[in-house]
Amino acid sequence: MSNLVFSSVNKIFGSGSSRYVALKNIDFEANSGELILVVGPSGSGKTTFLTIAGGLQTPTSGNVKLNNKTITKLNKREQTQLRLHKIGFVLQSYNLVPFLSVKEQFDLVDKVKKNNASAQELDQLLEDLDIVSLKEKYPNQLSGGQKQRVAIARALYTDPEYILADEPTAALDTERSSEVMRLLKELAHKRNKVIIVVTHDMRLKNNADKIYQIIDGKMSLISENL
Numbered sequence: 001m002s003n004l005v006f007s008s009v010n011k012i013f014g015s016g017s018s019r020y021v022a023l024k025n026i027d028f029e030a031n032s033g034e035l036i037l038v039v040g041p042s043g044s045g046k047t048t049f050l051t052i053a054g055g056l057q058t059p060t061s062g063n064v065k066l067n068n069k070t071i072t073k074l075n076k077r078e079q080t081q082l083r084l085h086k087i088g089f090v091l092q093s094y095n096l097v098p099f100l101s102v103k104e105q106f107d108l109v110d111k112v113k114k115n116n117a118s119a120q121e122l123d124q125l126l127e128d129l130d131i132v133s134l135k136e137k138y139p140n141q142l143s144g145g146q147k148q149r150v151a152i153a154r155a156l157y158t159d160p161e162y163i164l165a166d167e168p169t170a171a172l173d174t175e176r177s178s179e180v181m182r183l184l185k186e187l188a189h190k191r192n193k194v195i196i197v198v199t200h201d202m203r204l205k206n207n208a209d210k211i212y213q214i215i216d217g218k219m220s221l222i223s224e225n226l
Ligand SMILES: Nc1ncnc2c1ncn2[C@@H]1O[C@H](COP(=O)(O)OP(=O)(O)OP(=O)(O)O)[C@@H](O)[C@H]1O
Pocket: 013, 014, 020, 022, 040, 041, 042, 043, 044, 045, 046, 047, 048, 049, 200
């Protein structure tokens, strides 16, 4: 059983007159089988929350536990291993490698991590995300929505326990956005993943098991389907 727990997490950037409290005393819990939406306006702290959840940034105070291990107590190597093996990130910048074709983006993953999806599963994933025809294309030949779907496929390819997605539907039309959310929901419910989607897109709210809201760095649970 996977779980992610934040206890009294604060994140402060800068100091003196440029001190900014981005996250205020956050308590949060996500378990296997849940698709969680974290909504909030621009600048409210969503990306900061997600990057701390995935160990890409450290909290200023408080505790973050992933599978009962405190992330900040792991050494650099252990943190890298954790991210590589357990977490699939979908970041706003897509993070595709510019000089690799879509197909090669997946080959690169194989070079750094073993036991990824089979060729057949990858074909299914590409089909689900409607990107089969883009295999030979390079990132600069793709639209924003196509890059976003390739980034989602790449995150799912490693079959991670956790999927942390930052505005994964921002560049997608309503139909594609529903399809992506359907896929994420299926992964959470049928394959017992922990899926956290941060967004300001309220179109997504019907798909979530729990919805948290962040406003000015403060988080509260606003809806739960029991
Ligand atoms: N490295 C940093 N240094 C200083 N301030 C930062 C840093 N990262 C984020 N912030 C500030 O923290 C606040 C929260 O930023 P964050 O990116 O988490 O918001 P967000 O809700 O994801 O916004 P958006 O929806 O626009 O992406 C913002 O006011 C931002 O300017």
